[in-house]
Amino acid sequence: MNIRSVEKSTWIFIIFSLLLFIVPFIVTGRSMQFIIIQIFIFAIFAMSYDILLGYTGIISFGHVMFFGIGAYSTAIIMNNMDATVLSFFVAILVAVIIASIVSFIVGALTLRLKSHFYAMLTLALAGLFLVAAEKWRSLTGGNDGFTFRLPEILRESHNLYMLCLIALILFFFGLRRFTKSPFGRVLMAIRENEARTESLGYKVLHYKVIASVVAGVVASIAGVLYALSLRFVNTGVFATDLTIDVLLMTIIGGVGTLVGPILGAGLVEFAHHWLSGLSNVHWIFERWIILYGTVYVLVVIFFPLGIVGTIQSKFTNRTVKGLRDNRKTVGK
């Protein structure tokens, strides 16, 4: 590989990810490390969402179901098999297989629909998964959930940090390569103008389904890591709140940028931590979702490109069509 052909931004990202390897030696507090681990996990989840929303222009309100599939397959396998590294790999494999099958079926059935229908349908499907997890008590433990044991090596907070960081870096560079590939370009073409992409001879549905499978699999891995970090799982992993969280992360950070969702995950997780710490000060902070929702609504109206997107558009005049304001066409 010719070292000169590597983009300047890639070097920045590499340096930054190397720096993150040093962090656990500086930040040794367990609770702080836990927060950073959560940020990594949600960054992976938000990046997978960005493949759908930011790159392909698909709004899914059910992305949380893949996250939940990952979390539950880990928890159930770890609970029923020996707590070894081997069963961890089995869990990953099972999560990936189930998530890809589900995302393929959901995508193939529903992605030909208009954005409204797709959003509603995915919301309803995620609701179905939530109900199923609550009803199937023998397997999932219902709303109370259950704890499970981890292999020795993953119990150490330090090792878990490294695992999540490596996963984040691999997925970041992998997805970045994916979006810059010819395939990723077609996805962006679909986002900009679906009809034109179709008439250029691309089978739009195929591309959309593959995008949703990729996003689903990555989200399921995030779910696996989430279950690992908590050593506990309950129906909360299918909750709509989580979808809103990941939407907020993606949108605040900047859709269609991949870096944005990581930044957004950091901001939202820290804000969450900070606000729930404030609940002793005033009871209103227990209802931090109100603040979240309000910020989210304001961001969608006034700040649709997000942090990274706004900075980028200052430099390159780039716009994201799906979220850009186009008031001229009333309705339709």
Add this chain to the structure above:
Amino acid sequence: MDLIISLTVNGLATGMLIFLLAAGLTLIFGLMSVLNFAHGGLFIWGAYTGVWSFQMTGSFVVGIITAIITGLLLGLVTERLIIRPVYGNHIQQILITLGFMLVLQEFIKVVFGPDQKAVFPPEILQGSFLVGDIVLIKYRLFIIAVGILIFIVSSFILKRTRIGLIVRAGVMDKEMVQSLGINIKLVFMLVFMVGAAMAALSGIMHAVYSGVIYAEMGLEFSILAFIVVVIGGMGSFSGSLFAAILVGLAQAFMAYYVPALSLAVNMLLMTVVLIFRPQGLFGKG
């Protein structure tokens, strides 16, 4: 036989409640092409404020009126603050209304507290009629009557009055209506307010029907309304009624015979409709 009749009455009552919610959703969508994910939030606000004033004054009529007024006001605020800045941009609309739904839901917990609340029907609607061997619960009949009344009144307004003409013309071609000198924005706002009021009415009726209210109820129930709108066809008023009754009946019978599948049956119905008739049963191709 009496079992089947009582399940049918159950199904019809649920169906009417879903219809009240779905009708507003589908009209708003048909006219403004806005899919309002916050509809469940309006539903839950109708339920809480209605129940509150019902328990304060002891009069169910006052409760219903309060719910409707809440719906109208919230509809006005929602349309002005949330929907108007994002007309014509579907992605933004979908994202923003879902966010607002969450805000509405959490505000319920701030104002009325996070716990579940028990609700009892007014005395006049408690108990049941006995026709032969068949037990007909009064409140369910009341819901069905209100649903039919609302359907008839709104169909009459839509089909026989000048306002209805404007709304229907707006659904077909809003630019043309506007160029004929009608303030289409005002029409949008009024339709949105009426739709919100119907959601709120559905909320208070459902609150008394189920006997308990909690903040998450809005999102749960609005999923049923989405299913109904998809099955009936976006923008079709009578399609919504038909699909709502279908979903209500399917739910009632399934809940009795195969309880585990009562939500799945609606998803299945929706999936089948989407595969074979993506525009919905009554939707225009």
